Amino acid sequence: MALLEVKDLKVRVEEREILHGLTLTVNEGExxxxxxxxxxxxxxxxxxxxxxxxxxVTDGQILFKGEDLLEMAPEERAAKGVFLAFQYPVExxxxxxxxxxxxxxxAQRKARGESEYxxxxxxxxxxxxxxxxxxxxxxxxRGVNVGFSGGEKKRNEVLQMALFEPSLCIxxxxxxxxxIDALRIAADGVNALxxxxxxxxxxxxxxxxxxxxxxxxxxxxxxxxxxxSGGKELALELEASGYxxxxxx
Amino acid sequence: xxxxxxxxxSGRAVSDLFASAEGRLPGSPGVTAVRREAFETYERLGLxxxxxxxxxxxxxxxxxxxxxxxxxxxxxxxxxxxxxxxxAHAIAGARKLVLVDGVFAADLSDVxxxxxxxxxxxxxxxxxxxxxLLKTASTDAVIALNAALATDGVVxxxxxGAQLSAPIQIIHVATAASAxxxxxxxxxxxxxxxxxxxxxxxAAGAAAYQVNDAVIISVGDDADVAHIRLMDxxxxxxxxxxxxxxxxxxxxxxxxxxxxxxxxxxxxxFITLAGEGTELSVNGVNLLKKTEHGDTTLVVDHAVPNCxxxxxxxxxxxxxxxSVFQGRIIVRPDAQKTDGKMMTRxxxxxxxxxxxxxxxxxxxxxxxxxxxxxxxxxxxxxLLFYLKARGLPEKQAQALLIQAFVGEAIEQIADDGLREHxxxxxxxxxERRQ
Numbered sequence: 001m002a003l004l005e006v007k008d009l010k011v012r013v014e015e016r017e018i019l020h021g022l023t024l025t026v027n028e029g030e031x032x033x034x035x036x037x038x039x040x041x042x043x044x045x046x047x048x049x050x051x052x053x054x055x056x057v058t059d060g061q062i063l064f065k066g067e068d069l070l071e072m073a074p075e076e077r078a079a080k081g082v083f084l085a086f087q088y089p090v091e092x093x094x095x096x097x098x099x100x101x102x103x104x105x106x107a108q109r110k111a112r113g114e115s116e117y118x119x120x121x122x123x124x125x126x127x128x129x130x131x132x133x134x135x136x137x138x139x140x141x142r143g144v145n146v147g148f149s150g151g152e153k154k155r156n157e158v159l160q161m162a163l164f165e166p167s168l169c170i171x172x173x174x175x176x177x178x179x180i181d182a183l184r185i186a187a188d189g190v191n192a193l194x195x196x197x198x199x200x201x202x203x204x205x206x207x208x209x210x211x212x213x214x215x216x217x218x219x220x221x222x223x224x225x226x227x228x229s230g231g232k233e234l235a236l237e238l239e240a241s242g243y244x245x246x247x248x249x
Numbered sequence: 250x251x252x253x254x255x256x257x258x259s260g261r262a263v264s265d266l267f268a269s270a271e272g273r274l275p276g277s278p279g280v281t282a283v284r285r286e287a288f289e290t291y292e293r294l295g296l297x298x299x300x301x302x303x304x305x306x307x308x309x310x311x312x313x314x315x316x317x318x319x320x321x322x323x324x325x326x327x328x329x330x331x332x333x334x335x336x337a338h339a340i341a342g343a344r345k346l347v348l349v350d351g352v353f354a355a356d357l358s359d360v361x362x363x364x365x366x367x368x369x370x371x372x373x374x375x376x377x378x379x380x381x382l383l384k385t386a387s388t389d390a391v392i393a394l395n396a397a398l399a400t401d402g403v404v405x406x407x408x409x410g411a412q413l414s415a416p417i418q419i420i421h422v423a424t425a426a427s428a429x430x431x432x433x434x435x436x437x438x439x440x441x442x443x444x445x446x447x448x449x450x451x452a453a454g455a456a457a458y459q460v461n462d463a464v465i466i467s468v469g470d471d472a473d474v475a476h477i478r479l480m481d482x483x484x485x486x487x488x489x490x491x492x493x494x495x496x497x498x499x500x501x502x503x504x505x506x507x508x509x510x511x512x513x514x515x516x517x518x519f520i521t522l523a524g525e526g527t528e529l530s531v532n533g534v535n536l537l538k539k540t541e542h543g544d545t546t547l548v549v550d551h552a553v554p555n556c557x558x559x560x561x562x563x564x565x566x567x568x569x570x571x572s573v574f575q576g577r578i579i580v581r582p583d584a585q586k587t588d589g590k591m592m593t594r595x596x597x598x599x600x601x602x603x604x605x606x607x608x609x610x611x612x613x614x615x616x617x618x619x620x621x622x623x624x625x626x627x628x629x630x631x632l633l634f635y636l637k638a639r640g641l642p643e644k645q646a647q648a649l650l651i652q653a654f655v656g657e658a659i660e661q662i663a664d665d666g667l668r669e670h671x672x673x674x675x676x677x678x679x680e681r682r683q
């Protein structure tokens with residue numbers, strides 16, 4: 001079943017059109033990679049799906065589980081199961097990671113009409129997940145992402161993904177700023193979350209990440225459109241030939 | 250010659266204020282003379298207005314209009330209403346001293362356990378013999394008016410070396426609408442003593458009342474004092490408080506103020522560091538909404554060398570509210586090696602919110618480390634989006650960021666229980682926004 005349907009999406013930032021009619025369908029259980037050169041609109045697509053302000057959708061639609069995503073506030077999208085792992089997770093001094101995680105999880109559950117987690121149940125859940133991601137407990141006591149290394153920030157994103165159990169995960173340039181060991185830990189965390197009900201959209205500039213998170217479908221974006229789609233071998237092909245052939249088009 | 254009687258907006262003659270109150274004001278004949286002189290000073294000056302530099306941002310003539318008549322002495326019904334308010338605002342375990350409409354209420358207070366550890370009198374008792382407490386070296390009209398009309402207050406003395414086992418909480422309760430309460434208190438902390446003082450200003454059903462409080466604090470050498478002031482008056486009340494603080498040598502004084510109430514409020518603190526090696530920490534949070542006006546004006550006077558002062562202020566300003574922070578650090582010529590820093594930040598939650606920050610350094614010594622910083626701005630959109638993308642509704646995301654913003658000042662409260670109490674007040678303020 002189609003989880004995410006992006007149809008002929010046109011998006012402007014200020015007066016400039018960034019996406020010129022983008023179409024993309026992601027089914028449950030699939031992992032899609034979106035590759036493309038800088039400025040092709042990859043991050044814009046991820047921001048528009050998550051509901052970041054500052055983007056004007058001039059045409060097209062985004063359906064999530066058949067519902068119009070563009071009508072929803074960012075927090076409603078999160079509660080419905082959309083999760084964006086940020087390329088640059090923000091630091092929030094003064095808000096303890098643990099407080100943030102519990103507040104966010106319970107806000108999502110409340111929005112869905114589910115019971116909120118009690119503190120002991122929540123702590124147990126966080127401990128389990130953070131252990132598997134190699135996140136030390138003292139990191140959770142610190143301000144959200146405050147003083148975290150690039151790798152720690154990305155692991156914190158994966159931790160949230162594991163806690164919130166979204167049905168659609170969008171990973172925006174997860175590999176940026178990570179060394180190979182940090183990348184492997186984060187990718188292992190993501191792979192552990194692959195399931196028949198959950199879909200993932202992995203946005204990346206480089207093929208490297210796809211060695212660790214192996215996609216079912218690879219899309220090439222250029223100038224605000226998907227210009228080619230194929231299997232995982234497409235990523236290798238791009239690695240060899242580069243994006244130039246698509247940019248010329 | 251102009252012989253017109255000065256009148257307020259409502260047509261009441263200013264002089265009536267004193268004439269109608271005089272019969273109720275405690276004190277010996279000597280005290281009455283001091284009061285009369287103070288009232289003449291007030292009559293000559295009138296309420297402070299914007300052309301007086303210290304009151305530039307808080308024009309009381311415009312904001313408060315007139316001084317309301319003195320509240321009646323609380324009757325049994327008023328005291329009964331006050332009981333509920335005291336219960337709601339009492340700090341667990343604290344020894345309470347309760348002033349209802351400006352009059353000490355012994356039945357609502359914990360005098361007995363308190364006098365086992367400190368000496369206590371009311372202002373009324375003190376004034377029977379001595380007018381000294383009504384005299385302050387100040388030319389401020391609101392302070393003169395306080396001297397003229399103070400009906401009661403607490404006079405506390407903590408002996409040298411005393412280690413108080415519980416906080417002392419002075420609770421000012423307003424039960425009388427459209428009336429004024431004038432209080433004046435004195436707290437003396439002896440050498441080597443350790444004490445926690447909490448002051449709370451609350452309403453028991455009263456509206457549109459005015460509070461004018463003065464507190465004279467003297468802390469001896471080698472002492473350790475925590476002083477917390479919680480101003481949670483009714484939303485249409487006025488609260489003007491003046492503090493005069495003198496601190497001895499090698500002492501730690503940690504002050505925190507939280508403003509969550511009153512239509513118009515001003516806390517003016519005059520703190521003199523009179524002994525070397527003292528560490529002063531003065532912090533505060535203003536949480537303002539609607540058309541509230543909250544002013545914190547502080548003068549920290551480094552009169553001697555080798556003292557440290559730190560000031561951290563946070564204002565959260567919603568709707569059309571207006572927050573004022575004026576902080577002056579004076580370093581006298583002899584006060585070498587002074588280390589004085591002041592940081593004030595305002596968070597504007599609406600386009601119509603206003604913050605005025607006026608830091609001033611007056612440095613007359615040449616070997617000092619002093620600095621100040623002031624910022625004003627809105628919540629960071631990128632942080633808000635991150636929180637919303639994780640499922641937090643707008644107001645809840647804001648609340649989390651606001652708590653973090655004020656947290657830096659609240660964290661300065663060392664006592665866990667008191668800090669939690671203050672965090673609770675901030676949380677309830679934020680819940681009311683949602």
